[in-house]
Amino acid sequence: MLVVDDSALLWRLVSDVLGSADDVEVCGAAVDGLDAVEKVEALDPDVVVLDVEMPNLDGLGALSRIHESKPRLPVIMFSTLTERGATTTLKALSRGASDYVAKPTGTGSLAASKATVAEQLLPRVRALAGARKVVGSTAPAARPAPVPVAAAQGARPRVLVVACSTGGPEALSTVLxxxxxGFALPVVVAQHMPPxxxxxxxxxxxxxxxxTVTEAAEGDVVEPGRVLVAPGDYHLRLSRSAGVVRATLDQGPKENFCRPAADPLIRSAVSVYGAGVVVLVLTGMGSDGREGCRSASLVGGRVVVQDEASSVVWGMPxxxxxxxxAHEVLPLNAIxxxxxxxxxxxxxxxxxNGHTNGAVTNGTANGTTTGLPRTAFGSDRVDVIRR
Structure with missing residues (x-):
């Protein structure tokens, strides 16, 4: 793999951490974007770790140049936990970067910084390098056939829960x-992402x-026409009180090494909506969401997952x-x-259309007001009625 950073301290730290792993070889380091483009051509790495802010050619420019000649090469953006860093990183993800890792800050020691990099970066490097080999192989590694699952019970859908991680930002963008x-289901999302x-x-x-998409806040109403995204470092869960479903946030223990995690969100949705839950699991590393999907399947909910061919990493799905x-395994463009x-x-x-012809009721609309105020997003009124 190739490490690109204009800070000698950081690229030495990353190189030391990755080089200490038995299954990872650091083939080179580059000090700016132009150097990175040249070394990608010369060294042909399996994965590139790319700094965002660099002289001569920044991370976005280097990413574009790298993918001109090697469009399938996985690139992990190495970014600061700042608004500026987040903005640039999200642009990079929209332009083909595979994933991102936040640079260690406030760790207090070199050992702690190395531990943070090892925890966040090594699994991504392994997952993306493995995914590239499978995609590029003429004979993909055989996988056991999925075990058949009983068909969903046919309950009317009431909520869509989405779980995603590596490759998820662009996959979710495509789906939404x-x-x-007029998409009628409330949508709640757990994307592994920092504050x-x-x-x-x-x-x-x-x-x-x-x-309408917002970062979830405590007490937000879960309602049709709205997408709530779990905030970084908080679990998002759903609860019902007085007939109204709302978002709740907590900093309980990480699940599957993640916070936010998909499993607690799915479990809470099952407890509120039962068989009305639809779960969508998009590309991502690890297995977060599997046990939540088990809970959904047991009560008759429906589970849809992204297929391997269109996933950046087919870990979670x-x-x-x-x-x-999984009741259905679909390519991204069919979801x-x-x-x-x-x-x-x-x-x-x-x-x-601006007319008032029903009540917003979180799946129990019957044409009468139930205490939940009608909500206007921009100039449009959101009303829910039962056909």
Whole structure:
């Protein structure tokens, strides 16, 4: 792998950490974007760790140049936990970067910094290097066939829960952009992402998709026409009180080494909506979401996962599929249409023509007011009625 950073201290730290792993070889280091472009051509690494802010040619410019000649080469952005760093990193993800890792800050010692880099970076390097070899191979490694799962019980969908990690920002963007403006299900998202990044990620999604997207806050109402993204370093869960479903946030123990994590969000959705839960597991490293999907399947909910060919890393969706918990395994470009079909079967409708013809009721609308105030997003009123 190739390490690119204009700070000698940081590239030595990263090189030392990665080089200490038996299964990772650091083939070189570059001091700026131009140097990176040349060394990618000369060394042909399996993965590149790329700094965001560098002289001569920055990370965004280097990423574009690298992918001109090697479009499938995995690139991990190495970014600061700042608004500026988050903005640039999200741009890089939209332009083909595979993942990102935050630079260690405030760790207090070199040993702690190395431990942070090892925890965050090594698993990503291994996952992305392995994914590249599978994609580039003429004979992909055989996988056991997914265990068949009983069909979903046919309950009307009431909520969409999305889980994603490595490659997730762009996959989720693709899915949300493809949904119709009248998509009738509330959407809640657990994307493995640190603080600051989730705020800007939600803002970016809001600017490109037909639904209203916000970073979840304590007490937010979960309602059709709205997407709530779990904030960095907090678990997002759902709870119902007086007939209204709301978001709750906590900093409980990490699950699957993550906070936010998908499993607690899915479990909470199952406790609120039962068989009305639809879970979508997109590309991501690890197995977060598998046990939540097990809970959803046991009560008759529906589980959809992204297929291996269109995933950056088929860890999370693969774990669900191989456990026999996926009702459908779909390519990324087919997911939005399938979700639209499921939402249409919900019997709910988001009315965006400004007329008041139903009550917002979190899946129990019956044409009468239930205490939850009608909500206007921009100039559109969101009303839910049962067909």
């Amino acid at each position: 952009r493809g949904l119709p403006p 600051v990044f989730t705020t800007q990620f939600a803002q970016r999604l809001d600017s490109i998709c037909p639904l 693969g774990a669900v599929a191989q456990a026999g918990l 939005s249409a399938r979700l639209a079909t499921l939402a249409a079967a919900s019997g709910l409708r988001v009315n965006t």
